[in-house]
Amino acid sequence: MSVSAKISRRAFATGLAVVAFGRKVSLAQGFAGLGGEASGFAAVTPGRSFVFPADHAPHPDYRIEWWYLTANLSDAEGRAYGAQWTLFRQAMQPGPQRDGWANQQIWMGHAAVTRADTHRYSETFARGGVGQAGAEADPFRAWIDSWQMRGLDGMSAMNIAPLQINATGADFSYTLRLDADKALVLEGDAGYSRKSERGQASYYYSQPYFTADGTVTIDGKSVSVSGQAWMDREWSSQPLAPDQTGWDWFSLHLGTGEKLMLFRLRQTDAKPSFAGNWIGPDGQSVALSPESIEMTPIAMTEVADRKLPTSWRIAVRDRGLAIETLPLYARSWMGTSFSYWEGPVSFTGTHRGIGYLEMTGY
Template identity: 35%
Template sequence: MMDTRKDAQQRGFCNASAVIGRRCAALLWAALLAVLVPAPLLAADVAPAQASYPPVLAGKALSFPHDLGAHPDYRTEWWYITGWLHDAAGEERGFQLTFFRVRTLIGEDNPSRFAPSQLILAHAAVADPATGRLRHAERAARAYPELAEAATGTTQVGVGGWSLRTDGGAPDSDRAPYRTHIDAQDFAFDLVFEPGRAPLLNGREGFSQKAPDPINASYYYSRPQLRTAGTLRLDGERFAVKGHAWLDHEWSSEILPAAASGWDWIGINLHDGGSLMLFQMRDAEGRAMWAAGTLGDKAGKARKFAADEVRFEPLRHWTSPRTGVRYPVEWRLHLADGRTLQLRPLLDDQELDSRSSTGAVYWEGAVRLFEAQADGGEREIGQGYLEMTGYAERLNM
């Protein structure tokens, strides 16, 4: 019997994507198949033996606006937006949303629209200092027209009534604005993001290596300094908000390197109009096994940092009262250009605990960036987001 829209939503959506954040999605489908895929499909509709994922290769040129859209041949893909909002009273809050697309290699030769060859997932959160906690919610479903889908050629992805898409203007341009609609139980937001500049390519012209072996890589670009405006709802109260945001779009076919236990990542909008993206991969002992970064100026020109040009130094830790996991919530960042910067969180408790779904615990939240001054003081030079994974246990990917 054909599913009705309501039935499909009830069976398709589950608490799934929050547990591992945007970069842990590489084998997310493995944990979701039992929820999203009927048992007969698992038994009989696996993809032909020759089906595989295309590799991520250095030298492949990204093309816009085409690469704003989905790349369904690759294993995993995500559109990840983080940012800061302020209302008329001056209250500041952080927010993030992530949409995932995952190719499962299951049912690809099945003509049914219910075949689980692609999964669509979403996660959203608001960091609210007034309550001292993180509000978050998730959605997930098998891809199905109008209910859960990710379009090619342009940004248009949605699941369970949540959506992110290019909006009006010139949809065939990389300068078209984005619009998102997120509606959860105790929070919601409708926001428009204005790019103002071309996508910023990370790594070697968009080829972003994640480990010493270049097989562990993604295609990766960022959209920093997105001018943001819209509405935010918290517990039934609606606010007009403005602010700034950051969009990351990555797609890959590889999983977490065997020697890696997790990573630390930042995306910061600098107050001078520039941007800073840094990440490090950590091994089982907590040591950096790879690092990289992109420092952009207000015109969009970029300086790339290699693995030996970035160092993360933890300064202060916070221990979750719920999970007992200890996170370094303040960091000192050492860059090859000689600068030393410091990260501090908007609030310490920005932990996401989703052990009831796919089993991972991680920290993802709003942070401020400071720079030391010659007189011994410091000044705030940016705001953005920090993501830390693998502190509870190694990610099972």
């Protein structure tokens, strides 16, 4: 399979360029071209001051950006569900924003629901400049076609809550209300998320404290659900190095109230690199030492003509964490134009809880 067919939300930029404009992606540019040249686009550097609500809006000087939410849900009988909502923006060219159809922004939406016996997904595309898709800071709204993530009355800019999200596919839909009583947290080093030692990085913040209530509909049958949700906001111009081939990313809700974000970046001719943040019940986010993180596959699943590691052993020695993860549905394949694995997980060990796993580049 070509490298442009292995793209997830973090590898959207050049892959979408292939679909929209027929450009070829060189393997020498790294995973999906995200290690390629980004001349003319803004650079990510340490020490940025985040400003809310302004940073909830797009950053068109940067090449790639997303608004991304995952929710771990259950119904009244305790059956587990997952929901994903993602809006991507990519600038096809740098420079001042042009009006109408001349606008250089391309937008893509992904939505999915997962149950123990099924995974459903949908995808939609839009061109910028004509109102079909976009994002606004105040009042907050991110949308593509009829899919929306929008602030409700009294929304706190620091909490980005309350929100309502909705999406509809051919055989599923969902509507969720999201509330949070704690402020956003900055991932990486105060929001600067290093992806390589050669300077590749992104700006990255999260809202890991959402509670969720709403309805999920699959094949015309609706159920009321509630649970926990996690939102990521990230933007960059060159987030990967040329020799980085993909990643494995977790967002985890620990039963003790802590939150954990981890990722492993796989590289050619080198050991993987690790990064993560431990987020306390009080909202304090602390970057983890890469040397303290272990992520080891322990079970494989064959899906979409490839084998993927769908169960993992994870350790964070500095925090006394040692867990094993289990997918809700091992075949949670996003068979979109840019395909990847993404779905809800549970875990046991020194800590118990739920979360989400994304894997790309396999």
